[in-house]
Amino acid sequence: MQALNSHALSIASTVVGWLYFLAWSASFYPQVFLNWKRKSVVGLSMDYLTYNILGFVCYSVYNCTLFFNPAVQERYEETVGSVIPVEPSDVIFALHAAVLTLIQIGQCFLYDRGSQYVSIPAMVLAAAGWLSMYVSLIVTSVGVISTLSWIYYLSFVKLGVTLVKYCPQAYLNFRRKSTVGWNIWNCLLDLTGGILSFAQQFMDAVNAGTWTVIYGNPVKLGLSLISIAFDLLFIVQHYILYPQAKAPEEKESDYKRIFDEESGQTLLKQGFLTTSSATDTTENSSLYQQQQGQQDGDLTDFDHFAGTERFSS
Secondary structure, eight states: OOOOHHHHHHHHHHHHHHHHHHHHHHHHHHHHHHHHHHTOOTSSSHHHHHHHHHHHHHHHHHHHHHOOOOOHHHHHHHHOOOOOOHHHHHHHHHHHHHHHHHHHHHHHHSBTTTTOOOOOOHHHHHHHHHHHHHHHHHHHHHSSSHHHHHHHHHHHHHHHHHHHHHHHHHHHHHHHHHOOOOOOHHHHHHHHHHHHHHHHHHHHHHHHHHHHHHTTTHHHHHHHHHHHHHHHHHIIIIIIIIIGHHHHHHTOOOOEEEEETTTEEOOOOOOOOEEHHHHHHHHHHHOOOOHHOOGGGGGHHHHHHHHOOEEOO
């Protein structure tokens, strides 16, 4: 393929690169905001976050080393015969993503998790990933393998993490028959970023006259394709399979208090106004009855007080 070496196409590639950086980076904020608003991470898979932080640490090391290390750059050009496939936007995105993932993990310790926890398979796989990263670093430091080989290994770890990290979240949505707690804007922005990332690689390949720009950075290509596939799955879950689950998330209000004028006590200190399940309503109605010391027949008083909305913890 003949190289175009077009300055205009190069500028367009840079612009698209920053656009996908903005889309992918912005995709983290809706989830952080939703967790903060609900004061809960119920519905967000703990396994997903466990895999995610491992993947973005590997991706950050890969991008930073290939972008800032001249020796690695020279070795890459000699081995692959192509320009460095890492842009400044790639470096900033990877570091930004790692920080935002850490913030989400911190929210899991601060907010209500319900009965969710990190599964044993996820802990084992994540531990194996961290251990292999450190062992490969030691092997690299003693000269057994090159630094370029090491970061290539890290890139494939990231690719493997991306392949499996969405599975726990998709399964959690399936098991709960709901996407509440998982912000759909994550997927919409991530899908946009994935398409733009693939478009940038295509433009760079055409401009350079070689497809090695694409397959020379397999992790970036893989991230784009895998992210697009899972984003489409989540969109189908949210809008087609479990569309009724959107209402509770969108109608959540601030924390409410039920104040009993007769006793002068606060009966239920926390709760979101939602259209929750009958099970949640029954549990909270029982709590109300116990605090009031009333019999089962007084349940209608609570229903009258709550109106058409129900309280769920």
